[in-house]
Amino acid sequence: MSKRPEPPIAPSAEAPRRAADRIRDTAAELFYREGIRAIGVEEIVNRAGVTKPSLYRAFESKDELAADYLRDYDRRFFLSFEAPAADHPGDPKGQLLAYLEILSVRASSDGYRGCGLTNAVIEYPDRDHPAHQVAVDSKRALRERLREMCRGMGARDPDELADGLLLLLEGSYVSGQTFGEGGPARALGAAARRLIDASL
Amino acid sequence: MSKRPEPPIAPSAEAPRRAADRIRDTAAELFYREGIRAIGVEEIVNRAGVTKPSLYRAFESKDELAADYLRDYDRRFFLSFEAPAADHPGDPKGQLLAYLEILSVRASSDGYRGCGLTNAVIEYPDRDHPAHQVAVDSKRALRERLREMCRGMGARDPDELADGLLLLLEGSYVSGQTFGEGGPARALGAAARRLIDASL
DNA sequence: TGACAATGTTACCGATCGGTACGTACCCTG
DNA sequence: CAGGGTACGTACCGATCGGTAACATTGTCA
Numbered sequence: 001m002s003k004r005p006e007p008p009i010a011p012s013a014e015a016p017r018r019a020a021d022r023i024r025d026t027a028a029e030l031f032y033r034e035g036i037r038a039i040g041v042e043e044i045v046n047r048a049g050v051t052k053p054s055l056y057r058a059f060e061s062k063d064e065l066a067a068d069y070l071r072d073y074d075r076r077f078f079l080s081f082e083a084p085a086a087d088h089p090g091d092p093k094g095q096l097l098a099y100l101e102i103l104s105v106r107a108s109s110d111g112y113r114g115c116g117l118t119n120a121v122i123e124y125p126d127r128d129h130p131a132h133q134v135a136v137d138s139k140r141a142l143r144e145r146l147r148e149m150c151r152g153m154g155a156r157d158p159d160e161l162a163d164g165l166l167l168l169l170e171g172s173y174v175s176g177q178t179f180g181e182g183g184p185a186r187a188l189g190a191a192a193r194r195l196i197d198a199s200l
Numbered sequence: 201m202s203k204r205p206e207p208p209i210a211p212s213a214e215a216p217r218r219a220a221d222r223i224r225d226t227a228a229e230l231f232y233r234e235g236i237r238a239i240g241v242e243e244i245v246n247r248a249g250v251t252k253p254s255l256y257r258a259f260e261s262k263d264e265l266a267a268d269y270l271r272d273y274d275r276r277f278f279l280s281f282e283a284p285a286a287d288h289p290g291d292p293k294g295q296l297l298a299y300l301e302i303l304s305v306r307a308s309s310d311g312y313r314g315c316g317l318t319n320a321v322i323e324y325p326d327r328d329h330p331a332h333q334v335a336v337d338s339k340r341a342l343r344e345r346l347r348e349m350c351r352g353m354g355a356r357d358p359d360e361l362a363d364g365l366l367l368l369l370e371g372s373y374v375s376g377q378t379f380g381e382g383g384p385a386r387a388l389g390a391a392a393r394r395l396i397d398a399s400l
Numbered sequence: 401t402g403a404c405a406a407t408g409t410t411a412c413c414g415a416t417c418g419g420t421a422c423g424t425a426c427c428c429t430g
Numbered sequence: 431c432a433g434g435g436t437a438c439g440t441a442c443c444g445a446t447c448g449g450t451a452a453c454a455t456t457g458t459c460a
Contacts, residue, residue, distance in 0.1 A: 019438070035325060037237040041418060051439050053420075062418060113325060121378050122322045125235060125313060139378045163384035164391030170374045171367030178321050178339045178370075184363035191364030191395055198394040219407065241448060251408055252449075262448060 020058035022048040028069050032116050036066045036131060037123050066120070067130035073116040074138040081142075092152035093196060096165070100192050103169070107176030107185035114173040142166070154200060161199040168192055220258035222248040228269050232316050236266045236331065237323050266320070267330035273316045274338040281342075292352035293396060296365070300392050303369070307376030307385035314373040342366070354400060361399040368392055 026048035030039045041062050045052050059065040081099055088094030106112060113119070117135040124132040146165055150158035172185040179185075226248035230239045241262050245252050259265040281299055288294030306312060313319070317335040324332040346365055350358035372385040379385075 033325070035237075035323060037235075037323070040416070042416075052418090053422095053440095054438060056419065057437080114322070118374055118378070119322050122314065122319050122374065123235060123237070125233070125377060136378055139375075143379075143384065160387045160390055163387035164368070164394075166384045167368045167371030167375060167388060167391060168364075169371065170378075171369065171371030174318055174322065174370045174374055175339075175367060177325060178318070178336055179343070184343065184366045187360045187363035188367060190360055191367060194364075194398040195391055195395055198398050240446075242446080251410095253409090253451090254407060256449065257406085 019048075019050040019054040022050055023055050023058060023065070024068070024072070027065055028072065031066060031069050032073075032119075033113055035123055036069075036120060041065075063130050067134045070117055070120055070131055070134040070138070074134065074141075077115070077117070077138070078141075078145075081145075092149040096146075096149050097189065097192060097196075100169075101189050103172055104185055104188040107172040107188070108179070108181065108183045110181040112176035112180065114177045115170075118170060118173050142169075150199075153196065155196075156199060161196065164195050164199070165192060168195070219248075219250045219254040222250055223255050223258060223265070224268070224272070227265055228272065231266065231269050232273075232319075233313055235323055236269075236320060241265075263330050267334045270317060270320055270331055270334040270338070274334065274341075277315070277317070277338070278341075278345075281345075292349040296346075296349050297389065297392060297396075300369075301389050303372055304385055304388040307372040307388070308379070308381065308383045310381040312376035312380065314377045315370075318370060318373050342369075350399075353396065355396075356399060361396065364395050364399070365392060368395070 023044060027039075027044050030044060030047065041052060041055055044065075045055055055065070059068060084098035084102060085095035088098055107114075117138050120131045120135040121139075124135075126132060127136075143162060143166055146162035147159055150161045150165070153161075155161040168188055168191055172188050175184045223244060227239075227244050230244060230247065241252060241255055244265075245255050255265070259268065284298035284302060285295035288298055307314075317338050320331045320335040321339075326332060327336075343362060343366055346362035347359055350361045350365070353361075355361040368388055368391055372388050375384045
């Protein structure tokens, strides 16, 4: 193999990236901030500086674009969920609390828009909708991960504790939007700590 | 005042009630089950068996109809929130747990659609939207009511406990939709109990 | 009977919705 | 330089959105 084609110029870098990528980024931003139903494809392509056919060449439909956005959101979510764990090796409780502490701050500050996946379930209650399915799958995975961590903590009833913590998590996501600065999510850390300690 | 007009025939009863009332009922049902953005005015009037002009004679706009729906939802919510308290006079903890027990069952059974007010905040993140405002006001009142109850319990930090409980509540609303039957809301009672007991 | 309020009927508005048929500029390869 | 694919834009589609104008019909009360 003498010289492989080598992607056009810079695969990353700045400049006019592929239309599909610009659409993905713009859609992610708009869907998250305003809601999926609130944003039309017209606005996405306008803000992305592309045209509608480009969108429909890369994505089957708006619904599929939304599902794609959520799949990506899911990936980034679990990255940020696991990231703080690095500072607490072999300490599931410390790992979880580290994430919760970060969330607590974000979710009780102004302009917070909650979890894109949770929001999607509410926007699309229909179980058959692609966006709904992606979001629910992600939440099931989160529940399982929490159970795992609770087992690691040595909880008396790990599944029950995991569910309690999941309620606190989801509560923080939605309350963050409702109350903004100084909202109830600021109590997330303390509540989680108490709940965990009372369950070991 | 000899005899005041006296409402037409039966203020309640069956039969062809006023168009505005039929619209209200139908909109409440559809908005709650499918979401506000998902339902068009056309569908509301069709299902209510009335016509569009009737809707716009009784309501300024769809947004105002939505706000009206939420105001009514708020009223009925606080009724159902306070109702179970009757069995536990002078016992704030028992009162709250009684409601939570009921919610726990409903929110972990199939087809649950959460809290209409919470859903509205997510559907309309714009603070200026009438629906958003009604919902946020209602949630603020709920937070205040919870603080009151936590003071009544003699909590060390009533505001913090109230926020923790609010997170559990909101978490149940949204998780109910995500997980359906057997969802994490079934752990609501146990979690609340532990949180309260660890905060007195 | 006659007046009034409430509702229905029909037809329409401009804007926006999600989605597409079709033409064109570009770049790599031969 | 020819050809062909890739990537994109122009212009448009029918359907539905929220909302309204003008007028006919009904039921209730005085």
